[in-house]
Amino acid sequence: xxxxxxxxxxxxxxxxxxxxxxxxxxxxxxxxxxxxxxxxxxxxxxxxxxxxxxxxxxxxxxxxxxxxxxxxxxxxxxxxxxxxxxxxxxxxxxxxxxxxxxxxxxxxxxxxxxxxxxxxxxxxxxxxxxxxxxxxxxxxxxxxxxxxxxxxxxxxxxxxxxxxxxxxxxxxxxxxxxxxxxxxxxxxxxxxxxxxxxxxxxxxxxxxxxxxxxxxxxxxxxxxxxxxxxxxxxxxxxxxxxxxxxxxxxxxxxxxxxxxxxxxxxxxxxxxxxxxxxxxxxxxxxxxxxxxxxxxx
Amino acid sequence: xxxxxxxxxxxxxxxxxxxxxxxxxxxxxxxxxxxxxxxxxxxxxxxxxxxxxxxxxxxxxxxxxxxxxxxxxxxxxxxxxxxxxxxxxxxxxxxxxxxxxxxxxxxxxxxxxxxxxxxxxxxxxxxxxxxxxxxxxxxxxxxxxxxxxxxxxxxxxxxxxxxxxxxxxxxxxxxxxxxxxxxxxxxxxxxxxxxxxxxxxxxxxxxxxxxxxxxxxxxxxxxxxxxxxxxxxxxxxxxxxxxxxxxxxxxxxxxxxxxxxxxxxxxxxxxxxxxxxxxxxxxxxxxxxxxxxxxxxxxxx
Numbered sequence: 001x002x003x004x005x006x007x008x009x010x011x012x013x014x015x016x017x018x019x020x021x022x023x024x025x026x027x028x029x030x031x032x033x034x035x036x037x038x039x040x041x042x043x044x045x046x047x048x049x050x051x052x053x054x055x056x057x058x059x060x061x062x063x064x065x066x067x068x069x070x071x072x073x074x075x076x077x078x079x080x081x082x083x084x085x086x087x088x089x090x091x092x093x094x095x096x097x098x099x100x101x102x103x104x105x106x107x108x109x110x111x112x113x114x115x116x117x118x119x120x121x122x123x124x125x126x127x128x129x130x131x132x133x134x135x136x137x138x139x140x141x142x143x144x145x146x147x148x149x150x151x152x153x154x155x156x157x158x159x160x161x162x163x164x165x166x167x168x169x170x171x172x173x174x175x176x177x178x179x180x181x182x183x184x185x186x187x188x189x190x191x192x193x194x195x196x197x198x199x200x201x202x203x204x205x206x207x208x209x210x211x212x213x214x215x216x217x218x219x220x221x222x223x224x225x226x227x228x229x230x231x232x233x234x235x236x237x238x239x240x241x242x243x244x245x246x247x248x249x250x251x252x253x254x255x256x257x258x259x260x261x262x263x264x265x266x267x268x269x270x271x272x273x274x275x276x277x278x279x280x281x282x283x284x285x286x287x288x289x290x291x292x293x294x295x296x297x
Numbered sequence: 298x299x300x301x302x303x304x305x306x307x308x309x310x311x312x313x314x315x316x317x318x319x320x321x322x323x324x325x326x327x328x329x330x331x332x333x334x335x336x337x338x339x340x341x342x343x344x345x346x347x348x349x350x351x352x353x354x355x356x357x358x359x360x361x362x363x364x365x366x367x368x369x370x371x372x373x374x375x376x377x378x379x380x381x382x383x384x385x386x387x388x389x390x391x392x393x394x395x396x397x398x399x400x401x402x403x404x405x406x407x408x409x410x411x412x413x414x415x416x417x418x419x420x421x422x423x424x425x426x427x428x429x430x431x432x433x434x435x436x437x438x439x440x441x442x443x444x445x446x447x448x449x450x451x452x453x454x455x456x457x458x459x460x461x462x463x464x465x466x467x468x469x470x471x472x473x474x475x476x477x478x479x480x481x482x483x484x485x486x487x488x489x490x491x492x493x494x495x496x497x498x499x500x501x502x503x504x505x506x507x508x509x510x511x512x513x514x515x516x517x518x519x520x521x522x523x524x525x526x527x528x529x530x531x532x533x534x535x536x537x538x539x540x541x542x543x544x545x546x547x548x549x550x551x552x553x554x555x556x557x558x559x560x561x562x563x564x565x566x567x568x569x570x571x572x573x574x575x576x577x578x579x580x581x582x583x584x585x586x587x588x589x590x591x592x593x594x595x596x597x598x
Contacts, residue, residue, distance in 0.1 A: 029402060032400075034400040035398070035399035036399045039392050039395060039399075039414075039476075040396075042473065043417055043477065044413065046429070046432060046473065047416055049428070049431075049432060049439055061437070062437050064442060065442035065443075065446055066437065066442040068439075088336035108324045108325045108328065110323070111321040111324065112321060112322045112326075115319070118318075119315060119319075119321070120315065120318070121319050122315070123319075124318075127322060134333045134334075136530055138534045138555065138575060138578060138579065138582075139536070139555075140336060140534075140556075140559045141337070141340045141341075141558055141571075141572070141578070143336075143559070143563075144336070144343065144568055144571055144575075145335065145336035145343070146336050147349075166333060167330060168328045168331075168333060171325055171328060175325060200317055223420065229422060229423075230542075231421075231537045231541075232559070245421075245423075246421050246423035246424075247423075249423055252425065261434070261437070265427070265428075267430065268424040268428065270425055271423070275421065279419040281414055283415070
C-alpha cells in the first residue's frame with residue numbers, strides 16, 4: 001500500500017468526515033450501547049446464573065420465585081463433588097485423554113501443516129481441501145462403524161479409542177492453523193540452512209519447530225479444548241471407568257428422581273474451568289484462527 | 298510475488314523433495330482415513346444390509362431399509378432438523394451481526410467485551426445444555442420465576458414438556474452457544490471495511506442506513522455467506538445439546554437426524570436403518586449446500 005502519498009489527503013478527509021460523524025454519531029452510539037446491553041444480557045446472565053446456583057445454599061436454590069441476587073454464599077456443593085469418587089475418576093480420565101489428544105494432535109498436525117506450507121508436490125491442494133472437508137461429515141453416522149471396529153479389536157472402553165477419535169477431529173483446524181503459521185516463516189531461512197548442509201530433519205526439528213512454538217502451543221490448547229468438550233464419542237466409546245466429564249456428568253446427574261441442581265452447576269463450573277483458562281490464554285490466536293475460517297469447537 | 302522468487306521456486310531450491318513432503322502428511326492422512334473416510338463409506342454401505350449392533354453377521358436387503366425409513370422416521374426428523382437449523386442459524390446470525398455492528402462503532406473496551414461475550418461459545422456443550430435445562434426448569438427455573446414476577450404468565454410453564462416449547466428451548470440454548478462465534482467472525486469482517494469509503498460516502502451525504510447498504514454489506518457479503526454456510530452445516534448435524542436437553546422428546550418432537558441416527562443405532566441396535574437415515578441425511582445436506590452455493594454465486598454474478 002502506498003501510505004506515504006495518500007496520508008495528507010486522507011487526514012484532511014478524515015477531519016471533515018469526523019466532524020460530520022460527530023454530529024450524526026450520537027444516535028448511532030446510543031443504539032450501539034443499547035444493542036450491546038441487550039445482547040450482552042442474553043449472553044452473560046446465564047453465566048451469572050450458573051455462578052449464583054453453584055455458590056448458593058441448597059435451600060436458596062430451590063426457593064421459588066428464585067432469589068436473583070444471592071443472599072448467602074457457600075462452597076458446600078464443591079465439597080460434595082470432592083466426596084463423589086466417580087466424578088474424580090471422570091476428571092482424571094478427562095485430564096489424561098485431553099492431554100494425550102493435545103500432544104498427539106500437535107505432533108501429527110505440525111508435520112502435516114509444515115508439509116502443506118513448505119513442500120510442493122502433486123495432489124497437495126486436493127489433500128488440503130480433503131482435510132478441511134473431513135469435518136463436514138455427520139459424526140453420528142461415522143460412529144456406527146467406529147464403534148464396530150473398536151468393538152471388534154477390543155479397544156472399546158480404552159483411552160486409546162477416545163484419543164484416536166478426538167485427535168482426528170482436531171486435525172482439520174490444527175493443520176490449517178499450523179500451515180498458516182509456517183507460511184509466515186520465510187523460505188530464505190530454509191534455504192540458508194540447506195546451503196549450510198543441514199538435512200531436512202534438522203531443518204524441521206531444530207529450526208522450524210522452535211520458531212513455530214507459539215503456533216504449536218495454540219494448536220495444542222485448541223486440541224485440548226476440543227477433547228475436553230467432546231460428548232458423543234466419549235459417551236459411546238467408553239464405559240464408566242474410562243468416560244470423561246461431559247458424559248460422566250450426564251450419567252451422574254440426569255435421570256435421578258430429583259436432579260441435584262446446585263451440585264450439577266458446581267460440577268459444570270469445574271468442568272468448564274480448564275477450557276475457560278485455555279481459552280483466555282489462546283484468545284489472540286484463536287480469533288485469528290477463527291477468521292481464517294476452518295473452525296468449530 | 299517477484300519473478301526472481303518464482304524462478305527460484307521452479308528451479309527447486311525450495312525444498313524440492315516432494316516425497317519427503319508427502320510422507321510428513323501420512324500420519325494425519327491415516328487417522329483421517331481410519332476415523333472419517335472408512336467409517337463414512339462403511340456406514341453408507343450398511344444401509345443396504347440388515348445388521349444388528351450386538352449380533353454378528355448381516356444380510357443384504359437392497360433398498361428395504363430406505364423404504365421402511367421413508368415410510369416412518371425420516372419425514373418428522375427432516376422437519377425437526379430443518380426447523381432447528383433454520384431458526385438457530387437465523388437467530389445466531391441476527392444476534393451475532395447486531396453485536397458485531399454495535400461493537401464496531403468503536404466503544405471503549407471493545408476487545409475486552411469481545412473476549413467476555415465469547416464465553417458461551419467456549420463452554421462444553423454439555424454444560425450449555427445443563428445450564429439451559431436449569432433455566433427452563435418448570436418448578437424452580439429462573440425463567441418461570443422472572444416471567445411470573447413480571448406477570449407475563451400466571452402458572453409455571455413446563456418448557457421441556459411440550460413439543461413446541463421444547464424445540465424453542467433447544468433453539469435458544471444452541472443460539473446462545475453459537476452467536477458469539479458469528480459475532481467474532483463478522484466483527485473481523487467489519488474491521489476490513491475501508492474507513493475511507495465510509496468517509497467519502499458520508500461526505501457525499503449518505504446516511505447511516507445508506508452507507509450500511511452501499512458500503513458495508515457489499516464488503517461483508519463473502520464473509521456473511523461463509524459464516525451462514527458453516528453455521529448451517531454445523532446445526533444440521535448438531536447432536537449434543539438436543540440429546541442432553543430433551544433426548545429427542547417429548548414424543549419425538551425434537552428428534553433431528555443426528556438424534557435419530559444415534560438412537561436407531563445405539564438404542565434400537567438397527568444399523569441398517571441408521572445407515573439409511575444417515576445416507577438420506579447426507580443427501581439432503583449436500584443438496585442444501587450445493588443449492589446455497591449456487592444461489593449465492595448467482596446473486597454475486
